Amino acid sequence: MTTPDERRSSGIRGLDTVLRGGFLPQRSYLVTGAPGTGKTILGHHFLDAGLGLEEQPLLITFSEPAASLKRNLGNLGFSFDRINVLDLTPPVELFSDADQSYDLLSPAETEREPVLRRIADTVNELKPHRVFVDGLNGLRYYAADEGDFLRSVQAFLQFITARGATVLVTAEPTVGRSSEDLEHLVDGSLTLTFTQNSRKVSVSKFRGSGFSGGEHTLRIGDEGISVFPTLTARRDLPERSTVQIPFSIESLDQKLHGGIEPGTVTLLTGPPGVGKTTLGMQFMRSAALLGERVVVYSFDEEPALIEQRCRAVGLDLSDLQRDGRLLIEKVEPLEYSAEEFADWVKHAVEEGGARCVMVDSLSGYSLSIADERPIPRLHALSKYLTSAGVSLIIAEEMSAITGDFRPTESRISYLSDNIIFLRYIERFNETSESVELHKILGVLKKRLSDFDKGLHAFDITPEGIRVGGKPLGSRSLLGGPHPLSEKP
Numbered sequence: 199m200t201t202p203d204e205r206r207s208s209g210i211r212g213l214d215t216v217l218r219g220g221f222l223p224q225r226s227y228l229v230t231g232a233p234g235t236g237k238t239i240l241g242h243h244f245l246d247a248g249l250g251l252e253e254q255p256l257l258i259t260f261s262e263p264a265a266s267l268k269r270n271l272g273n274l275g276f277s278f279d280r281i282n283v284l285d286l287t288p289p290v291e292l293f294s295d296a297d298q299s300y301d302l303l304s305p306a307e308t309e310r311e312p313v314l315r316r317i318a319d320t321v322n323e324l325k326p327h328r329v330f331v332d333g334l335n336g337l338r339y340y341a342a343d344e345g346d347f348l349r350s351v352q353a354f355l356q357f358i359t360a361r362g363a364t365v366l367v368t369a370e371p372t373v374g375r376s377s378e379d380l381e382h383l384v385d386g387s388l389t390l391t392f393t394q395n396s397r398k399v400s401v402s403k404f405r406g407s408g409f410s411g412g413e414h415t416l417r418i419g420d421e422g423i424s425v426f427p428t429l430t431a432r433r434d435l436p437e438r439s440t441v442q443i444p445f446s447i448e449s450l451d452q453k454l455h456g457g458i459e460p461g462t463v464t465l466l467t468g469p470p471g472v473g474k475t476t477l478g479m480q481f482m483r484s485a486a487l488l489g490e491r492v493v494v495y496s497f498d499e500e501p502a503l504i505e506q507r508c509r510a511v512g513l514d515l516s517d518l519q520r521d522g523r524l525l526i527e528k529v530e531p532l533e534y535s536a537e538e539f540a541d542w543v544k545h546a547v548e549e550g551g552a553r554c555v556m557v558d559s560l561s562g563y564s565l566s567i568a569d570e571r572p573i574p575r576l577h578a579l580s581k582y583l584t585s586a587g588v589s590l591i592i593a594e595e596m597s598a599i600t601g602d603f604r605p606t607e608s609r610i611s612y613l614s615d616n617i618i619f620l621r622y623i624e625r626f627n628e629t630s631e632s633v634e635l636h637k638i639l640g641v642l643k644k645r646l647s648d649f650d651k652g653l654h655a656f657d658i659t660p661e662g663i664r665v666g667g668k669p670l671g672s673r674s675l676l677g678g679p680h681p682l683s684e685k686p
Contacts (some may be wrong), residue, residue, distance in 0.1 A: 206328065206364045209247030210240070212425030212541070216401060216410045221386070225405070226355040226365040228334075228380055231390030236397065236418050237368040238262070240390070241330040242276050243422055244366050248328045249280055256326035256363075258284045258317065260336025267332075274422050284320050286313060286336065310340040314350075321358055329358050331367040334380070344379075352383050390416065395568050396535050399425055415537035426537035429544060429578050431585035443554070443589060445477075446484035449666040453641060453650035454616075460553070461587040462646065463580050463613055467594045467606055468620030472637055473658050474593040475499070477620070478556050479508050480663055481591060483515060485554045486523040492554040493546045494526045495539075497562025501526035512662040525550075531566040536575030539567060543579060547588055555583060560594040560608055573608060580613050605642050617643040620656055639665055 205220035214220045221227055221244075229237045238261075245255040257278075259267060264285040268278050321329075334351065341347035358365050369380055381387045387403040391413075398413040415426040444457035451457050458464055458481065466474045482492045496504060504526055508515055518524035525546075529539065546552040557563055557576075564572040576592075583590045592614070596607055599622055605611055618641055625636045639656035641649045657664045 206244075207247040208240070209243030209245075210423050210425050212414070212427050213240075213399065213423075215427045216399070216414055216425065217404065218407055218409055221364055221366070222406050223364050224359045224362060225385035226359055226367065226383070227386040227388065228384040229366060229368045229388045229390065230370070230380075231368075232392065233370060235390035235392045236416060236423055237370075237390060238267070238332050239271070239274065239418060239423050240388075241332055241366050241368060242271055245281055245328055245330050246276060253327035254282070254324055255280070255328045255330070256282045256284065256320065256324055257330050257332065258286060258320075259332045260286050261333025261368075263287045274420065276422070282320070282324055282326065284316065286316070313340055317354070318357065321361060321363070325361060326363050329363045329365045331365065334367045334369045348379055348383065351380065355383060395570070415535040417535075417538065426535065426541045428537055429540040429582045431581045439587065443481070443485050443488065443490070445481050446487070447480065447663055447665055449654070449664075450639070453652075453654065453665070454644065455647045455649055458589060458616060459646045460589050461584050462615035463584060463590045463592065464616040464618065465592050465594060465606065465611065465614040466618050466620070467596055469596045469599045469622060472620040472622060473656065473663070474595065474620060475504065475558050476507065476511060476513075476658055477618070477663065478558060478591050478593050479504065479513060479515075482524060482554055482556055483508075483513055483518065485589070486518045489523075490553040491522070491551045492524050492556070493543075493550070493552045494524075494556040494558060495529050495543070496526060496558050497529050497531075497566045498559055501528055511658050511660060525552075529562075529566055532568050534567060536567045536569040536572060536579075539563075540575070540579045540582070544582065547583070547586055552588065554589045554591070556591040556593070558593045560592055560610070564608070573610060576610070577613055584615075611643070614643065615645040617641070 204223065205217075206223055207220040208214055208217065229240055231237050241257075245257060248255050257264075257267075262270075264278075264283045264287075267283075271278075337350055337354070338344075338347045341350055355365060355367075367384070381403060384403075385405040386401070389400050389402060391398045391400075397416040397418065399416045400413045401409045401411070410427055410430070412428050414428055417424045417426070439460045442457035442459055444451040445454070464481075466478055468474050479494070482494055486492045494504070505515055505519075515524055515526075519526070527542075534542070543552075543555060546555070560576070563576065567575070569575055580590055580592075592610075594606055594608060594610070596604070603621070605617055605619055611617060618639065621638050621640070623636050623638050624633050626632075627634050637656040638653045640653045641651070654666045655664070
């Protein structure tokens, strides 16, 4: 059994993270939201969390009959075998009873005292540790007016918490009334929302403790509710390694003065087909061969296709995948919110020991993540990873093959420590007297060390990636003269 000072788990791991450990004991908390947002399910997670601690749970329902709750929540795996239920929903007899002689009197005059007595007797008898009140609005029908209702709620909550219980109550906004007055009577307030694209939970009040602000993704599945908190940078910063991770391409590592520093964000940019994914996989394979655990999140291609293309250019991943050092995960379009994806990555880092993460690609992330603001969410993810000492590689596809040089289209260069760009160039072949299409590589930014500022030939061959080699000769960037191009 929990001690009086221990927090009371909500029964939802992610929500406990938002609440910094759970609800405070002997306090009252309000959960509001429109119908269908998950208030009742959240309350039953709260009750279930106490069963393994030998706590006495009590459900008081004003909104849905106990039989209906057992039927509906049973489909989500909830059991009522050890939960005490006080059903205060209107009985069927209220409609079918032929004697309607008391209809001229309000429920406040005829039914208020019996209802309050039943609540008091049940609480005194059971001495519950957790109480979930579903549909607190039901008390309005036993109150003479709004002021009487609020006084009744205040007395009700004080009565239960004074007897050692932590109380969770739900309420829905009604016509002409909000739940703001109720928020003044409780110690904490949670709001559930549901839009066409996502479900969210937010905390607006939590007396006696800090909490994670903002909106957090909430998902209702076959096993109830899951909450995915907005990711923040780690406070317990690990000791940062100073050993660079090379690409294992000698000429490229020389240009980078050793490779990429751990705990940094590297942006690989370029137009379609130029080799961003292959270059990123070269780095991830190199890190894995050095003993690092690496994870690639592919938003665009199937893992099997990536593996096949890597084999075709001399990058064999099979041994690394077999022993778990390299993992390629396919992210299905619109299946995850930004917070759910971030939680997936966080699990790979904290549980799986991943030290290098690759997102392929940024455009795929932005299109696939069910979120209206993907770039700020990616910013939060990158800050978490770098604070954890994890190297992040992001491949960004540039839509334009020709035109003025731009390092990035999404304007995320501010969050990158390193920028490596790949581009197509035109080169005149004097032998054939024709213009050929070739690729170049350049390093635009490297925050923690110096680097080679030149442009270098980039080629993907069956034997692997080549950087540098023969002079490029007369050439220009596609789109005409540009300060980065050399005059023939």
